[in-house]
Amino acid sequence: MERKTPLYETHLKYHGKMSPFAGYLLPIQYKEGVIKEHNAVRNRAGIFDVSHMGEITCTGTEALKNLQWLLTNDFNGMTDGQARYSPMCSEDGMTIDDLIAYKRGENDYFIVVNASNKDKDFKWMQDHQKGDVQFCDCSDQTAMIALQGPKALGVLKKLTSDIPDKYYHAIFDTKAAGIPCMISRTGYTGEDGYELYMESTYASKMWEELLSAGEEDGLIPCGLGARDTLRLEAGMPLYGHEMSEKINPLEAGLGFAVEVKKDDFIGKDHLSDKKELTRKRVGLKVTGRGIIREDQDVFINDKKVGFTTSGTYLPYLGYPAAMAILDIGAAKKGTKVNVNVRGRNVEAEVVSLPFYSRKRRVLG
Amino acid sequence: MKVLKDLLYTKTHEWVKFEDETTALVGLTDYAQDSLGGIVFVNFPEEDDELISGEVFADVESVKAVSDVYSPLTGVVAEVNEELLDSPETINDEPYEAWFVKITDITDKQEFLSPEEYGAFVEKEQEE
Numbered sequence: 001m002e003r004k005t006p007l008y009e010t011h012l013k014y015h016g017k018m019s020p021f022a023g024y025l026l027p028i029q030y031k032e033g034v035i036k037e038h039n040a041v042r043n044r045a046g047i048f049d050v051s052h053m054g055e056i057t058c059t060g061t062e063a064l065k066n067l068q069w070l071l072t073n074d075f076n077g078m079t080d081g082q083a084r085y086s087p088m089c090s091e092d093g094m095t096i097d098d099l100i101a102y103k104r105g106e107n108d109y110f111i112v113v114n115a116s117n118k119d120k121d122f123k124w125m126q127d128h129q130k131g132d133v134q135f136c137d138c139s140d141q142t143a144m145i146a147l148q149g150p151k152a153l154g155v156l157k158k159l160t161s162d163i164p165d166k167y168y169h170a171i172f173d174t175k176a177a178g179i180p181c182m183i184s185r186t187g188y189t190g191e192d193g194y195e196l197y198m199e200s201t202y203a204s205k206m207w208e209e210l211l212s213a214g215e216e217d218g219l220i221p222c223g224l225g226a227r228d229t230l231r232l233e234a235g236m237p238l239y240g241h242e243m244s245e246k247i248n249p250l251e252a253g254l255g256f257a258v259e260v261k262k263d264d265f266i267g268k269d270h271l272s273d274k275k276e277l278t279r280k281r282v283g284l285k286v287t288g289r290g291i292i293r294e295d296q297d298v299f300i301n302d303k304k305v306g307f308t309t310s311g312t313y314l315p316y317l318g319y320p321a322a323m324a325i326l327d328i329g330a331a332k333k334g335t336k337v338n339v340n341v342r343g344r345n346v347e348a349e350v351v352s353l354p355f356y357s358r359k360r361r362v363l364g
Numbered sequence: 365m366k367v368l369k370d371l372l373y374t375k376t377h378e379w380v381k382f383e384d385e386t387t388a389l390v391g392l393t394d395y396a397q398d399s400l401g402g403i404v405f406v407n408f409p410e411e412d413d414e415l416i417s418g419e420v421f422a423d424v425e426s427v428k429a430v431s432d433v434y435s436p437l438t439g440v441v442a443e444v445n446e447e448l449l450d451s452p453e454t455i456n457d458e459p460y461e462a463w464f465v466k467i468t469d470i471t472d473k474q475e476f477l478s479p480e481e482y483g484a485f486v487e488k489e490q491e492e
Contacts, residue, residue, distance in 0.1 A: 034427045035402040225401075225428055291405050291425045313404040313427050320405065342430075344407075 005051035006143045006200040010207050014221050021224055022115035024052040029223040037226035038233075038315040041189050042356075045149035046222035047210050050195070051203065054118030055142045056125065058101070058109040060133035067101060067109060070128060070266060072249060074259035078103040083168040083184060086257050087249040088121065093270025095243040095252070097121050100186065102170050110172075110182075112144075114239045128266065143203035147210055148193030148230075151217040156183075156194055158213040163194070177209035188227065190234025190356055232323070233314045235283060235354025241294060241309040242281055242323055251325060253281040253353070279306060282331045283355055284322045284339070288347030292322040292339045298330075298348075299338045305330035308339060314355060321355055322348070365486065366394040368460050373482035374474055376434045379460065386470045389463040390436060392424065395486045397459045401426045403452045408464060413441045415465075417472050422464055424455065433464065438472035441465050 002025040011018060016027030026049065029037060040046045058067060067075045073086035083102045087095050097117040102110040113121045118139055125135045147156060156163055160176040163183060170184035179202045187193035198206055211219065228238070237243055243252035250258060250271055260272045286292060292311035297304055311322030322339070330337065335350040371379045377396035381389045397403065405425040415421045415435040422433040443466040448454055455462045477485060 028428070029401060033401045035404075038427075229427055289405075290407065291430070293430070313425070315402075315404075315427060 005049055006203040007049045007051060007145075007207055010204045011049065011221075016221070016223060019224075022052050024115065026052060027221075027223040029225045030221050032220055034223070034225035034229060035315045037220060037222035038229050040218060040220045041149045041191055041222060041226065041230055042316045043150070044218035045147065045151035045155055045214050046220055046226065047207065047214070048146040048148070048222050048224075048227055049144075049203075049207070050146050050227075051143040051200070052115035053144050054113040054115055054121065054137070054139045055144075055197070056111045056113060056118075056122055057136045057138060058111055058125075058133060059107055059136070060131075061107055062131035062133045063107045063109055065131065066125075066129055066133045068262060068265060069130060070125060071099075071101070072258040072265060072267065072271065074262045075101065075103075075109075076262070080105050081164065081169050081171060083170055083186060085168075087243065087252075087254055088124070089249065089265075089267030089271065090245070091266055091270075093248045093250075093267040094245045095239070095247060095249055096124055096245065098237070098239055098243065098249075098254070102172075102184065104172055117239060141200055143198055143200045143206075145196045145198075145203065145206055145210065146187055146189075146193060146227075147196065147214075148187045148189040149191050149219070151214065151219065152191070152193040155210065155214040155217055155219055159209060177206065177213075179206050179209070181206065188236060189230040190236065190354065191230075191358055228310075229312055229315055232310050232312055232321075233316055233354075233356045235323070235356070237281065237323070238310060242325075247309075247325060250277055251280055277328060279325050279327050280331050281309070281353070282324055282326050283351045283353040284308065284311075284324050284337065284348040285351045285355070286320040286322075286346060286348050287336075288345070290341050290344060290346035291320040292341055292346055292348065294322075296322075297340045298324050298326060299340065300330055300335070305337065317356055321351075323353070326350070365398065366460070367479045367483045367486075369479050371460065371479065372436075372476035373479065373485075374434065374436045374476065375485060378434060378436050380436050380473075380476060381463070383466075386439070387442070387466065387468045388437060388439075388470060389466050391463045392433060392455055392459055393482070393486075394459045396431075397456050400424065400431055401428055403455045406448050406452045406455070406464070408444050408449065409441050411441050411444060415439055415441060415467060417474050424452070435467075436474045436476070437467050437470050439467040439470040442468040
């Protein structure tokens, strides 16, 4: 039995095509469809219901010490309101989840995790915690709406002037449209944008406020389909695809968030030597005809060199592409490969990630 | 959702338009294109390929997923609508104009649904 987010009725009102995802009934798309929703976010703005995401607070005099032990990134030196991305690994260095931790204040952190991993993460944290620290799962009371796209700031300005001015920063205990919320400058689309956290009871009002504030800028509601194609086009990894309990963060290209110089952390022994990497995540651009999906084998001549982890047609760039985990020897940019797409060979080429970058586009 | 009166339909959402006893055009229905969403790629058979009624003869891909298309007829591919290879979105825009293949030498066919039967069939499927 799938659960409903606080926005379930709102999605029906806006003709969301509802489908089960991570234990919740969520809109895969609205009436505009994935391609139009995707391009609305690239060119204008879109809002997404991401209330299924998990939220866990970490408090206590040894909160920081516990984050340093549980997570691979270094959480020292953060200012209040700052956010940091990190994988969480098991002893063998494999990925349990990836998450974002916000520093709300001294000894007070707010952690956002993947919906499908929330219970596993919470248990892992409790099982491995040390000293004076409390983890608390507040997912059920918390709704989350992502506002993304080049017009996101303009839309949000209509509802509040209290807006975080730096990427990966948040303002807690603020209001937008008079609704108590937390606003962070984060997202999962490759565009500038914000994520708004609020108590579940306010979610539908916030949704309506954002929709009407964004109407003249062409903001539309977007489903999980566009969320997936946007993150893929922006080369962003998704747990269970590019990283998992069988793919470690270094292989997934997340070395920037594995801080081996800090004191001991879970998984460190297996993540310390980046030279030992035998395979890594790459982008594949289709040069032949066809669309590559996940879990398809990649070959050079007849030798298997890896497998794809996500793939689709990139709606903004207008060509099919995939991400794959390939043997180091096959992972060099420009390498020509074949992908077995349901028995058919589709030619592709290794390219650097991301496929799409807002900065590159702005620079022309 | 449109169901045209002069076509025959299958339960797997293909439409068939007979030009004569042994020649027909085949495409995908309005309901099918709407459920698939934006179609971005099609994979078709080639001219002279033999098709067998009830078996997969093509696939269409949206950004979300790939879907098989089943041949409503046993026969030979006389013509492929190559325009769709370059602009597969035509299937979304004009599903009943966007024929996939012309089949000749038809020797066998599925049991077809009339437009009324297909309309009722889809309505039932939507409810489920």
